[in-house]
Amino acid sequence: MPYRSVGHSGLYLPAISLGFWHNFGDDKPMQTQREIVRYAFDHGITHFDLANNYGPPEGAAEKNFGRIFAEDLSRHRDEIVISSKAGWNMGAGPYSFGGSRKYLFDSLDASLKRMGLDHVDIFYHHRPDPDTPLQETMLALRDIVASGRARYVGVSSYGPDLTAEAADFMEEEGCPLLIHQPSYSILNRWVEEPGDEGESLLQSCANNGLGVIAFSPLAQGLLTDRYLDGVPEDSRAAAGKSFSQSMLSEKNLSMVRALNDVAARRGQSLAQMAIAWVLREQGAYGAETVSSALIGASSVEQLAHNLGALDNLQFSTEELNEIDRLASDGGINLWAGATESKKHDEG
Template sequence: MTYVPAPTRYDDMEYRTVGHSGLKLPAISLGLWHNFGNDKPLETQREIIHRAFDRGVTHFDLANNYGPPAGSSEVNFGRILKRDFADHRDEMIISSKAGWNMWDGPYGFGGSRKYLVSSLDQSLKRLGVDYVDIFYHHRPDPDTPLEETLYALRDIVASGKALYVGISSYGADLTAEAAELMSDEGCPLLIHQPSYSLVNRWVEEPGDEGESLLQATANHGLGVIAFSPLAQGLLTDRYLDGVPEGSRATQGKSLSEGMLSEENIGMVRRLNDIAQERGQSLAQMAIAWVLREQGNYGEETVTSALIGASSVKQLDANLDALANLEFTEAELQAIDEIAHDAGVNIWAKATESKTATPRELD
């Protein structure tokens, strides 16, 4: 059947301005890291993307290595885009990234100009588009001069292959340095994509220069889009009563069974009690918490929360978090007393190693 977008699609979504730019993103964006590779039916993927767009989700986040296999998420999204959204491309924000291992040899990994330009060219072919709206360097690369990486991003914008550029998983100090360099070049960084959740709050911690990542992005005019706000599924009701068969933890993916310790599960159960008192699921409260106003860094510190979805039902449930983004001081204090680091920030360690592969993040 021919897909016709809902005429009410913009009625209920909240759109937030991205840093010091004119661009706005939906408060919740859809990430295609999982569930959009060749291991999932294409028709299910279509249903999820259709429903997301019908509910005002205009931002779809990809990367060169999303799958499995690597690249297949971009291919599948490109097929859906051509079939169903050819007349709506200008209503969409499509983002992609490069930084992790993508192809054999010395030029398929990291932050070199060679890799970034080549990878984006490949992504554009897979997606079937002339440009992406946002292109990210996916991770810091200590083996490439920062200037080389950033000037490649600058020139990608100048070429018209991306409208904006951003960074992901950079620490506070490196983010500040990168933002200053790009500002001097007349091509400001638009946005930072860090992992951030109730149980992974590294973005709030000061770097060596005393400034946290959230402070650095606020001070330099970058937006923030938080990935893994549900801590790869830990902050859902899925593990409250044990580890179900077929879950991400049993598949050896990014949430390992080791992260489901009795201590972590006990913490999650207590957080779930607060969510129930708020009339939300744990997942909804976790998303709302990431999107909360933070007076220390300015209102709407996080521009958008990046979620995944394996079904329309799951997507709808998570989008319903937008019905209640307000927290009382008592609720925030209670959450702070319960929530602590759960050991799910695997990306911070992975970005320190040139030998890390995408499988460590799948």
């Protein structure tokens, strides 16, 4: 497993990290979850990414991870990076969403209790909140670090301009933001598009010293061979889990089939190529623009297969040009509406 530096910090993350968004709720066998986590750690995945609302039900992924951690990994705590987040809905009440100081502190305390930890290594604000001043959210993150509840803090799904504003504020407060977690894949390239100030999110992160960890590099599973011949019964699309069947348009499937041919010529599966593409060198922003690719796994076999992406991270100019020619936006950025705060937009 190669490890990559994270922004202007001394922290390193594995090139591939394991996310708990799906497959670690109470609807999945605990033994399967345990096998995936153990296999991940044994193969160099030292970063486990969670959030307060991962399940089902909300909180279940943290609870289940806490059990696995206590039984199998607690003696390796200093070798593991554990992250969690708060920002999306955690309940129906008025204090279970957003970016308020109350919500962020209370949510993190609950997350630590579920996982049986005294701190996380990275804590994120999961999305911008249009109803909370940015300064309140950032000061809460600063004080979370000062309290010892988290070693580092970051943001997720912030747009480029808001990211720069947040980074400037935190730099002045002496608690720099460590990392940004955006969605990013061959079919979802919003992080490369310029914001109102002319910078893309990738450029904004590079200029402000933030690392980037890309979630959904497989476009919710679209960038695999699962949907080339229909919708499998056990797929995310069939289950309606963050995957609308509208994503399986003929346009998208045509792109997927063409990209699958490119991957085959590289000696990779489409999934392996998609992960490698996110981790590719991008000279415009630095050799290692993306610190880590964040993937899920429903089985040890799937995780082992996707780790094979690391066998070939190099792309020729011809391959990159062909991928750019074949792929366009697939309409799968489910988080597009969360990337800017209304208060920021209104000046």
